[in-house]
Amino acid sequence: MKAVDARGFFSSANALEFEDYLLLDYVFECQGDPELAAAHLCSEQSTAQWKRVNVSEDYRPRFAAKVLSLDTQACPSGFSSPVVELGDGEVYRCKVRIAHPHANFGPRLPNLLSAVLGEGAFFAPGIPLIKLLDIQFPDSFLSAFQGPRFGIQGLRERLQVENRPIFFGVIKPNIGLPPEPFAELGYQAWTGGLDIAKDDEMLADVQWSPLAERARLLGAARMRAEQETGVPKIYLANITDELDRLIDLHDTAVAAGAGAVMLNAWPMGLSAARMLSAYTKVPMVAHFPVIAGMSRLPFFGVHTRVMTKLQRLAGFDVIIMPGFGARMMTPAAEVQACIDACLDPTFGNIKPSLPVPGGSDSAATLEAVYNLVGSADFGFVPGRGVFSHPQGPAAGARSLHQAWAAISAGVPMAEAAKDRPELKAALETFG
Structure with a gap:
């Protein structure tokens, strides 16, 4: 040239x-x-x-x-x-x-x-x-994009949750359980106060845990937990698969009781997500496989902020992203940039997506994440922090609410834990 x-x-x-x-x-x-x-x-x-x-x-x-x-x-x-x-x-x-x-x-x-x-x-x-x-x-x-169908406020209305983070939980072990014990763990966590119990991004429609059976049992467990607690719950089903199975898996999961569906956004493709967003009547959640392979080097690839914006354009109501802390190997400023991309009010008429910065979280890390995010408009997604709690999943979920109550009241976490055994055990185990 x-x-x-x-x-x-x-x-x-x-x-x-x-x-x-x-x-x-x-x-x-x-x-x-x-x-x-x-x-x-x-x-x-x-x-x-x-x-x-x-x-x-x-x-x-x-x-x-x-x-x-x-x-x-x-x-x-x-x-x-x-x-x-x-x-x-x-x-x-x-x-x-x-x-x-x-x-x-x-x-x-x-x-x-x-x-x-x-x-x-x-x-x-x-x-x-x-x-x-x-x-x-x-x-x-x-203006040519619909964006999230529900967004943050729509998800809050479904769950009847205001003025606090939305508590997710990744049912563990992630790919090693058949549907019956898997559903029982979800039920226990819901009764303890978890809002959304979810499949791990690795758990697909597999022989030892077929999606139809898993969703049927989780849907029934969710309804039982709702009746006992008096508040709505969501089972989040991972329907990541080949594109030609996407609608069938969605319909199977939702009909059985899944209140939201999750796609591994980049393996599935943003166009597939945009198509599903226009079709589905439940919130759609993105997970982040492949993203690190495209973003980690400082001078090669694509910044995760760009991926977050594109996922919001594609219609994801919730965007799970690599979170704070050494475990996820993502600079705090980069995590914050992705959170900002979810919440940016200048993004045309497109609703904000709920940011969910994740990675080895528990009641012991909730305060730090809240302080870094700067508001309660985020999802908090422990795995082991709920399902490996020494007193069980219900106690793990209760520890999250106890931690949030301490944060809201301005009480030091160690002080609050003195008369809250679930929180005390979480701080000792995961802190």
Whole structure:
């Protein structure tokens, strides 16, 4: 690409109508001229060859992605990760903001991903390392999406839960139990105060625990727990599977008593989730397999904030994400960025999704998570913290309510635990 041609992939902000563009923030490492690399990045994800040979035309004004800003710094030690040898030349790390005309792909998630995370981004000449950090969507694009059917408030209304986190629990062992003992564990946790008992993301429609039978028994256990406690409960069924089974598994689980369904969002695909969101009459929950494999390196892949925004667009009412603490190997600022992406009130008319930052949680970690989130609009999802509580799942669930009561009253957790044996055992076991 000649230098004079490269300038056709640059623009100023005041020269564009932003309702026509997505704003993309990337960080990349390149060898050679950063401006030329940025122009290649825009070209490869939009027009590529922008005119026919020997024809006087230029498709860039209408179709080209354009660089709005480019900040560069030299990297004397070379690329941050080993890459295919590119030859000699100084290495630069660049942050670039690109305006991409969304008419190129329309309000279609597979086509959007193909443009901004496809060949054009990851095989742009001279750029072996690149990471998509953020996407900003104009209202003209967001208006084509329904987003979450229920959102946070709809889920709260179903559960009759206000002014506190929603308490999930991952029934454990995650894939090792047949339906009967699995349902009994769910029942015990519900009677102790758990709002939502859920399948683990690893538990599918398997021989030792068929979804139809599991959902039937969990549905019956849920109804029994509701009658005894007088408050609504939800069984969250994992229906992740091949696409051609998705609707049948959904119908089977919901008819048997599942009050919500869970998809492993990226293995299933966002388009599948968007289709199911338009079909289902129960809340839809996302889990995060594959996400770490796409996001963990600092200068390669895609930031989890982008994935969260796209899951919200696809219609997930609840988004489970890697949470705080060393166990999940995700920086606190990144977790917070995903929470903010769930709750952002400027996301067109799309309802907020309930953020559920998860990973080795229990009553012992509830206060820290609440302080980091900064509000009660989150889901809290212990596994062992409920189902490995030394006094049993009902006590594990009660310990969550006891911890929240202490937080709400401003009472130190250790002080509150003195006359609450379930909380005391949770702090001693998991603290």
